[in-house]
Amino acid sequence: MSPTQANSGRKARANPAAPIDRVVAGRISQREIMPRSPSTGEGSSQGRTEMAAILEDLRFLKSRMGMVYDIAGKTNKTMSTLMEAHASGVQSQLPLGQAGSVGMVPSVGPSSSISPSDMRAIVLELIENKMWKKDLDSEDPALIAENEGKQKWNKDERIDHPDNVRVINYMRDYILSQPRAAGFWPGMVVQKLKNNYKYYHRVAKMTEEQSIAKKKKVRANSRLVEIHSRRVAVYKRHWRAIDEEMGHKPENSEEMAYLHVLQKDVMSDGESGMEDVAPGITMRVLHVARPSWRSDELNRLLEVIDRFSREDDLKRSGPKTKTRMPRQQTSVKEIPAPSHLTLNLPVWTFKNE
Known part of the structure; x- marks a missing residue:
């Protein structure tokens, strides 16, 4: 210990130049890393053997890590698919008045570049074209027959009635299948359908x-x-x-x-x-x-x-x-x-x- 170290009151630190002699990583076993000794052929051969073993262990570890990342990616994709399928199944089976009813879809925003106001306009137009019109102003038998074949709300029942749930599920799937609605948020579509029902129900109940x-x-x-x-x-x-x-x-x-x-x-x-x-x-x-x-x-x-x-x-x-x-x-x-x-x-x- 030098006089300076003695006067400072601190303990002497281990030799910083000493090499790291242990490696711990996954299945890599603990082994002595032999210093290179160019003076003897035996030392050189042993060093190469030891390095080859370490490289083999590192390659194995890298391959296992790749498998982990690949499995994680596939798991995320599978979970996303299962969540969407589950949400779709819940919407088609549960009444709308309960938790997890219509509108319970993955909270994923639209990927389209269309503005929200334009999206709503497109959805409303598709609803208007596909829903039954109460006051159809036409005497054309073909148009009248076409109107009678369109989707129709059951105005005498609540929105969670099976008749109205069927209309919402059908219209939701129809709208989201249209090229113009590519990337639209399903929850927004369902909400517009529910608003359409409320308006129709209110008008139907007017004196x-x-x-x-x-x-x-x-x-x-x-x-x-x-x-x-x-x-x-x-x-x-x-x-x-x-x-x-x-x-x-x-x-x-x-x-x-x-x-x-x-x-x-x-x-x-x-x-x-x-x-x-x-x-x-x-x-x-x-x-x-x-x-x-x-x-x-x-x-x-x-x-x-x-x-x-x-x-x-x-x-x-x-x-x-x-x-x-x-x-x-x-x-x-x-x-x-x-x-x-x-x-x-x-x-x-x-x-x-």
């Missing part, structure tokens, strides 16, 4: 008054969408003339200054009804209820756009042109301005109380 009110609401919303789309299209065609007539406002942009104002919820609500427009002439008229929150300036903008729209209709009119339903201002609907409009519309669009 006559509820059905009339629903149809009325649907018609009103369709008119609102149509009016909004038409006004936007007319404004884009004539925005220079309309902007000039309305005049410039400090907060307006240079081009299409009023386009951002033409939102769907700005449009007037309306209800159609038959009316005598002239002696002996009765036609359907749209009675418009103007919202009370709209300013006079905003009402003027819409009137200017409607005037350009009527002029366009006259230019395009012909013998076979369908006449647009007349609009008639009949009342003012006392409602507050929608909160989302107060945040993104200019102040001049709102009526000052």
Whole structure:
């Protein structure tokens, strides 16, 4: 021990230059690794023999490790297949109301590059094409027969009834087999089917008054969408003339200054009804209820756009042109301005109380 080691109080470390003389790995037996001795032929021969034995042991260990990895890969693949088969079997046998019911599929997301919204649209289209339609508007016997042969919900039973479980399983398999639905998530397909059942069940259970009110609401919303789309299209065609007539406002942009104002919820609500427009002439008229929150300036903008729209209709009119339903201002609907409009519309669009 050197004086430095004695003064430090630490024990002397074993000779770091000493070779490692033991190897332990799997079936590799413990054996002395003989140092190479080039001075004698016997030492050299023994060293080569010892090294050959070690290499043989390493090759064996490598082959066993390869077998382990191969078995693990096959096991994972087999387990995945079994899980999918099990989930499919559970869906086809258990009622939907229980745990492990329809929708119990592997939580694997779609591998397709299609966006989720496009996937939902495709699924809904496939459901629409394959499901029975209650109000089929056709007198063609072939179309009627085709409709009667489509899948149909049992509206008198719950969704976990065997009849409805059969429909879900059939439709799920049909949709996932379509090339357009390659890579779609089965759980999303099942959920859309369940939503379709809920909608059909709700509509089927409506009273006559509820059905009339629903149809009325649907018609009103369709008119609102149509009016909004038409006004936007007319404004884009004539925005220079309309902007000039309305005049410039400090907060307006240079081009299409009023386009951002033409939102769907700005449009007037309306209800159609038959009316005598002239002696002996009765036609359907749209009675418009103007919202009370709209300013006079905003009402003027819409009137200017409607005037350009009527002029366009006259230019395009012909013998076979369908006449647009007349609009008639009949009342003012006392409602507050929608909160989302107060945040993104200019102040001049709102009526000052």
